[in-house]
Amino acid sequence: MSPNASPHWGIESIVAELRRLRNESLTIRKRENRPPKLPSRKALVEIVDGLATTLFPNRLGSGELTEASLDYFVGHTLDLTLRLLHHQVRRELRFAAEESGESVLDQEQRAVDITRAFAARLPNVRILLESDLEAAYQGDPAAHSVDEVLVCYPGIAAITHYRLAHELYRLGAPLVARMIAELAHSSTGIDIHPGAEIGGSFFIDHGTGVVIGQTAFIGQRVRLYQAVTLGAKRFPVGEDGVLLKGNARHPIVEDDVVIYAGATILGRITIGRGSTIGGNVWLTHNVPPGSNITQARTRRDVFEGGAGI
Secondary structure, eight states, rough: OOOSOOOOHHHHHHHHHHHHHHHHHHTTTTTTTTTOOOOOHHHHHHHHHHHHHHSSHHHSSOOOOOOHHHHHHHHHHHHHHHHHHHHHHHHHHHHHHHHHOOSSTTHHHHHHHHHHHHTTTTHHHHHHHHHHHHHHHHTTOOOOOOHHHHOOOHHHHHHHHHHHHHHHHHOOOHHHHHHHHHHHHHHOOOEEEETTTEOOOOEEESSSHHHHHOEEEEEOOOOTTOEEEOOSSSBBBTSSSSSOOOOOOOOOOOOOEOOOTTTEEEOOEEEEEEOOTTTTTTTTTTTTOOOEEHHHHHHHHHHHHTTTT
């Protein structure tokens, strides 16, 4: 081939085959037309950045902001961000309506209502995040300031995404919520399902590999370290062989619990208030309040009872 000649990639045949596969997929899913667009991951990145800036304008906003211009900046940024969010929520609702056979037009006002209700909850989100920031600062001797925690700690980034996503999840935009949570998962390695219930003053130290399932409940002032899993022990199926959705299958962690690195806690069990769970513990049973569970103790309990043999 001549150095100046354009290579031939066979694009025409590839495009034709991809078209055939798309049409085949639409037929299998019994769709006559192309489905409405899903929410945009790129737009949601912009939305989360805008919301974070709105919540913490002095720390995350422009360095040239003055006290006189701060409220204007917050209002302007919030208005632009909520318009973007409304568009993404509308996309989700339209997609879900078409999937279920409902009227797409009926979802227009609902998208407005969800976005307005979400905006009204932002002050409470700010209060919770302040408590999380303080918990991280007080709980980590390496932290020099709350500002450092906000801009540097992956745990705070993941919790911020979760707090925003959780409100949208509760309001009826679960897909947008899940996508926001997955943005944090991709960038931090921390996987928090937006359906989980998490109290204030929550601290994830280091964080990589942390997994918190959809039906987990976490109380106040809980601290987790890296690679902790709050997961399901088993996945029950219905008579049709399909996994049952929505049943409570993740742990309850009461107030003032500390769970160290690598611990795996599975099933709808309760970790009692004030307990400490040591590193690399595998736990599938309830723990009374004030317990101190270590790997050595767990191994003794299992093998002395015969279940580990």
